[in-house]
Amino acid sequence: MAIRIALDAMGGDSGPAPLVEGAALAMAEEPELSVALVGDPDRISAELARLGVGEEKRLPIVPATQVVEMGESPMDALRKKRDSSILVAFREHRENRADGVVSAGNSGATMAAAIRCLGRLPGVARPGIAGVFPTLKRPVLMMDVGANVDCRPKHLFQFGVMASVYHELCFATSAPRVGLLSIGEERGKGNALVRKAHELFSNSALNYVGNIEGGDIWSGDLDVVVCDGFVGNVCLKISEGLAEALSRMLRDEITGSLSSRLGYLMSRSAFGRFRKRIDYAEYGGAPLLGLRGYGIVGHGRSSAVAVKNAIMVAADMIGKDIVGRIGKKLERGGLFDVPDEDFDTEAG
Amino acid sequence: MAIRIALDAMGGDSGPAPLVEGAALAMAEEPELSVALVGDPDRISAELARLGVGEEKRLPIVPATQVVEMGESPMDALRKKRDSSILVAFREHRENRADGVVSAGNSGATMAAAIRCLGRLPGVARPGIAGVFPTLKRPVLMMDVGANVDCRPKHLFQFGVMASVYHELCFATSAPRVGLLSIGEERGKGNALVRKAHELFSNSALNYVGNIEGGDIWSGDLDVVVCDGFVGNVCLKISEGLAEALSRMLRDEITGSLSSRLGYLMSRSAFGRFRKRIDYAEYGGAPLLGLRGYGIVGHGRSSAVAVKNAIMVAADMIGKDIVGRIGKKLERGGLFDVPDEDFDTEAG
Numbered sequence: 207m208a209i210r211i212a213l214d215a216m217g218g219d220s221g222p223a224p225l226v227e228g229a230a231l232a233m234a235e236e237p238e239l240s241v242a243l244v245g246d247p248d249r250i251s252a253e254l255a256r257l258g259v260g261e262e263k264r265l266p267i268v269p270a271t272q273v274v275e276m277g278e279s280p281m282d283a284l285r286k287k288r289d290s291s292i293l294v295a296f297r298e299h300r301e302n303r304a305d306g307v308v309s310a311g312n313s314g315a316t317m318a319a320a321i322r323c324l325g326r327l328p329g330v331a332r333p334g335i336a337g338v339f340p341t342l343k344r345p346v347l348m349m350d351v352g353a354n355v356d357c358r359p360k361h362l363f364q365f366g367v368m369a370s371v372y373h374e375l376c377f378a379t380s381a382p383r384v385g386l387l388s389i390g391e392e393r394g395k396g397n398a399l400v401r402k403a404h405e406l407f408s409n410s411a412l413n414y415v416g417n418i419e420g421g422d423i424w425s426g427d428l429d430v431v432v433c434d435g436f437v438g439n440v441c442l443k444i445s446e447g448l449a450e451a452l453s454r455m456l457r458d459e460i461t462g463s464l465s466s467r468l469g470y471l472m473s474r475s476a477f478g479r480f481r482k483r484i485d486y487a488e489y490g491g492a493p494l495l496g497l498r499g500y501g502i503v504g505h506g507r508s509s510a511v512a513v514k515n516a517i518m519v520a521a522d523m524i525g526k527d528i529v530g531r532i533g534k535k536l537e538r539g540g541l542f543d544v545p546d547e548d549f550d551t552e553a554g
Numbered sequence: 555m556a557i558r559i560a561l562d563a564m565g566g567d568s569g570p571a572p573l574v575e576g577a578a579l580a581m582a583e584e585p586e587l588s589v590a591l592v593g594d595p596d597r598i599s600a601e602l603a604r605l606g607v608g609e610e611k612r613l614p615i616v617p618a619t620q621v622v623e624m625g626e627s628p629m630d631a632l633r634k635k636r637d638s639s640i641l642v643a644f645r646e647h648r649e650n651r652a653d654g655v656v657s658a659g660n661s662g663a664t665m666a667a668a669i670r671c672l673g674r675l676p677g678v679a680r681p682g683i684a685g686v687f688p689t690l691k692r693p694v695l696m697m698d699v700g701a702n703v704d705c706r707p708k709h710l711f712q713f714g715v716m717a718s719v720y721h722e723l724c725f726a727t728s729a730p731r732v733g734l735l736s737i738g739e740e741r742g743k744g745n746a747l748v749r750k751a752h753e754l755f756s757n758s759a760l761n762y763v764g765n766i767e768g769g770d771i772w773s774g775d776l777d778v779v780v781c782d783g784f785v786g787n788v789c790l791k792i793s794e795g796l797a798e799a800l801s802r803m804l805r806d807e808i809t810g811s812l813s814s815r816l817g818y819l820m821s822r823s824a825f826g827r828f829r830k831r832i833d834y835a836e837y838g839g840a841p842l843l844g845l846r847g848y849g850i851v852g853h854g855r856s857s858a859v860a861v862k863n864a865i866m867v868a869a870d871m872i873g874k875d876i877v878g879r880i881g882k883k884l885e886r887g888g889l890f891d892v893p894d895e896d897f898d899t900e901a902g
Binding site: 444 | 625690737739740744745746748767770773781782783784787788791792794795796799802803804814817820823
């Protein structure tokens with residue numbers, strides 16, 4: 207079955223270059239794939255020419271005259287920029303000219319455009335972004351990593367349900383292990399939000415392992431980590447920044463003496479494998495879960511390889527009918543039947 | 555001037571051994587220092603004997619029959635365990651038999667005991683824990699890292715003020731650069747708490763650089779990072795866990811081939827310096843700020859060197875009269891005069 211992706215070719219920190227190149231890489235790798243390049247036709251054509259890709263049916267250009275910038279308020283931007291590349295891409299999906307959307311642009315605007323154009327799956331209060339973290343063993347999904355900064359206990363619970371179902375279907379995991387991010391493993395630990403969410407998880411049919419701490423994410427013993435989008439986004443950024451800073455510190459130390467430098471040359475392939483293992487680009491994009499359709503957000507600084515991998519993640523999800531199957535699981539399982547009690551933080 | 559520290563010799567993950575050894579190391583390094591070892595006299599004497607330290611005026615034992623365990627609820631524990639080592643240590647401080655307290659035990663119980671025995675500085679709504687993060691340039695203070703999990707905007711603002719004054723006095727920094735941890739640099743970014751705190755900071759006399767993202771912590775361009783205790787504790791734990799996981803991944807890759815192993819041997823001293831640079835133990839403990847006295851919490855897994863460094867941090871603060879000077883700064887500067895408006899998260 208041919209799979210058609212609409213790629214926001216304008217979003218991200220570096221303009222169209224890595225995006226168009228990533229689309230070309232994906233097309234070369236997967237013969238059944240077509241990637242519509244949404245954005246400024248002149249700039250996209252120039253990139254295609256630079257890459258030596260001529261007119262190509264599987265890389266059609268879909269014009270859009272506007273771009274949502276990285277720092278813009280999503281709501282304002284979508285109201286004002288009705289012909290923005292991200293909205294045009296999701297319209298392609300809604301009108302069935304594309305099977306899914308990939309964006310490396312403003313993730314808030316991507317989520318807002320997705321909700322507006324596709325709508326939510328039945329019962330889903332808040333769709334979220336499921337980020338992928340590399341660990342010592344296998345990758346772990348963290349949800350939410352930025353779409354919902356102020357959450358109620360029920361929202362966290364639904365993130366756990368959706369990420370768990372996604373993990374089960376996409377990675378063929380039986381009974382994914384779900385942890386709730388807190389600041390101590392004991393029942394009473396955490397803030398007001400987490401303490402109430404803990405009760406919902408404890409009474410659910412999920413394979414809930416309980417509260418976990420930040421450091422447990424890296425053990426590889428978990429499949430899903432649940433948190434609100436503020437905490438998740440901070441976790442994502444602090445981890446990425448630390449991995450970079452540690453690499454730089456190590457490089458500084460190593461280049462400090464001749465024997466270290468020689469040693470480094472001898473162990474260079476080990477360093478290469480290490481960098482590959484911790485490189486977010488290897489893991490492609492983060493799926494938006496809870497929508498009636500497919501959206502993947504990549505990192506704003508995505509390289510061409512990262513863009514290609516994000517497109518591959520989208521194609522894989524579409525090929526497996528993940529959204530249809532999540533929808534059926536949610537309907538059938540009554541998985542969302544939890545009380546949505548009054549909730550207020552106890553900071554007052 | 556002789557400085558007298560009361561050390562909770564029972565708290566922490568490994569019992570009295572690293573604590574007593576850390577006290578002995580500190581005493582050996584600093585001739586003007588005495589460290590009272592608070593806890594079970596038999597176990598403490600046994601450790602002193604093991605270390606070959608005989609009866610020593612500068613390492614007196616103060617008996618306490620109970621211990622607050624790491625997982626216990628701080629409030630319950632303090633109510634039930636009136637003769638716990640942490641309460642006895644802070645009573646020594648209150649009754650002027652010690653100038654400050656160091657603990658590697660339950661940090662919530664340490665803070666609760668400190669507030670109960672010492673009280674807060676005038677105007678301080680919530681004392682907090684200021685954690686130290688190593689970066690590419692100089693260490694950065696993050697406040698709060700675990701004492702206050704549900705905060706109001708005013709609490710975050712006060713954390714910024716206290717950490718800024720502490721930084722200025724302890725590290726002789728002029729106009730410390732204060733950042734507010736958020737998920738985007740733009741004004742409107744963040745959750746409800748952070749958006750309101752941003753307004754308080756923007757209208758203050760602090761050297762406020764604005765919202766920062768998780769990754770910015772490692773740049774070394776900041777002196778103080780402000781967040782609530784839930785987010786701060788997650789940041790601390792996720793960073794520590796990631797640094798360990800990365801070291802293990804790198805070791806795995808390096809031991810995979812002979813040439814890598816040889817290379818590693820040649821660059822071993824570089825690795826040693828690297829590990830030392832990222833080792834939390836090098837940075838000693840985290841000060842409790844906002845109290846009428848001195849409390850330092852170390853990591854539960856503190857080594858003897860970490861305990862020694864935490865004692866040195868306490869002695870340095872006491873020698874510089876940091877609490878008296880923070881108190882004067884706060885009184886004089888009207889630094890806390892901010893509106894404490896109604897606050898509710900907008901998750902509803």
